[in-house]
Amino acid sequence: MKVILDTDILSMFAKIDEVELLGQLFGKDNLAITPKIMEEISVPLDYGYSFPTKVIPYIGVIPLDGNSLLEFQKFLSTRGDLGRGELEAVALCKIKGYRFVTNDILARKFAQKEGITVFSLQSILRSLWKGKLKNKNEVGEIIQRMKKADNLEVSKKVEKEIFG
Numbered sequence: 658m659k660v661i662l663d664t665d666i667l668s669m670f671a672k673i674d675e676v677e678l679l680g681q682l683f684g685k686d687n688l689a690i691t692p693k694i695m696e697e698i699s700v701p702l703d704y705g706y707s708f709p710t711k712v713i714p715y716i717g718v719i720p721l722d723g724n725s726l727l728e729f730q731k732f733l734s735t736r737g738d739l740g741r742g743e744l745e746a747v748a749l750c751k752i753k754g755y756r757f758v759t760n761d762i763l764a765r766k767f768a769q770k771e772g773i774t775v776f777s778l779q780s781i782l783r784s785l786w787k788g789k790l791k792n793k794n795e796v797g798e799i800i801q802r803m804k805k806a807d808n809l810e811v812s813k814k815v816e817k818e819i820f821g
Contacts, residue, residue, distance in 0.1 A: 660687050661746045662716065663759035664697040666778060671698075671708040672806035675799065676715050679758075681790055682781065689719045689755075691745040721745060725752040739764055747771055779818045786820075793820060 660683045667690070670676045680688055690698070695718050698709050721729055729748035736744060743764040750757045750773045757768045760778040768775045776784075782800065785791040791799070796819065803809045 658687060659689050659719070659753065659755040660776070661719070661750055661755050661757050662688060662690055662694070663746060663757070663761060663764065664694050664742055665760040666758050666781070667694070667698050667712050667716070668701075668708065669760070669778070669803050669807050669809065671711040673799065673802040674711060675802075676711050678785065678790065678799075679781070680715070682784055682788065683758075685715075688716045690716055691742065691749055692718055692720055693740075693742040693745040697740070697742045719749060721749055722752075725749045728752055736767065739767060743767075747773060779815055782819045796820075 662679065666679075667676070670679055677685075690712075695713070698712050702709050725748050728751055729745050732739075732744040732748055733741070739747075739761075743759065743761060746757055746759070747764070747768045749755060750768065751771050756774045756776065757764075758776045758781065759765055759768070765775045765777060782796050785799070786793050786796045800809075800811055800816075800819070804811065
């Protein structure tokens with residue numbers, strides 16, 4: 658089943674050169690983004706950052722069809738608290754039955770309210786060691802690299818969710 662990745666998750670994994678881990682976890686052919694997320698992940702290229710080049714050739718873009726576009730337009734008029742990338746992803750996931758991967762709490766709650774299966778960063782990191790793709794120490798190292806590369810803050814509560 659397709660998994661739509663949000664910009665925040667993609668940029669974290671790209672900055673530490675681990676986008677392939679997402680492919681190992683979900684299946685490379687299942688990974689996708691929307692056109693708005695492609696726009697968002699590409700913006701840093703204009704400022705001299707190269708990490709988007711690790712994402713762009715690796716993950717396919719799925720355009721919105723008529724029903725998904727109608728749903729996106731509905732969300733645009735009712736959800737000013739979320740970005741276009743998140744809204745486009747939620748619309749596509751809702752119409753197509755895809756899953757959504759985001760680290761944005763508001764986007765996660767909204768998608769869940771819309772009946773979409775959502776994966777957070779915590780669930781991904783937990784799945785890496787539970788699924789034996791990485792051990793706990795390696796996941797801890799990934800977290801440390803994300804903290805450094807993306808100024809990520811991970812509370813003790815979140816670490817418990819990952820490793821508990």
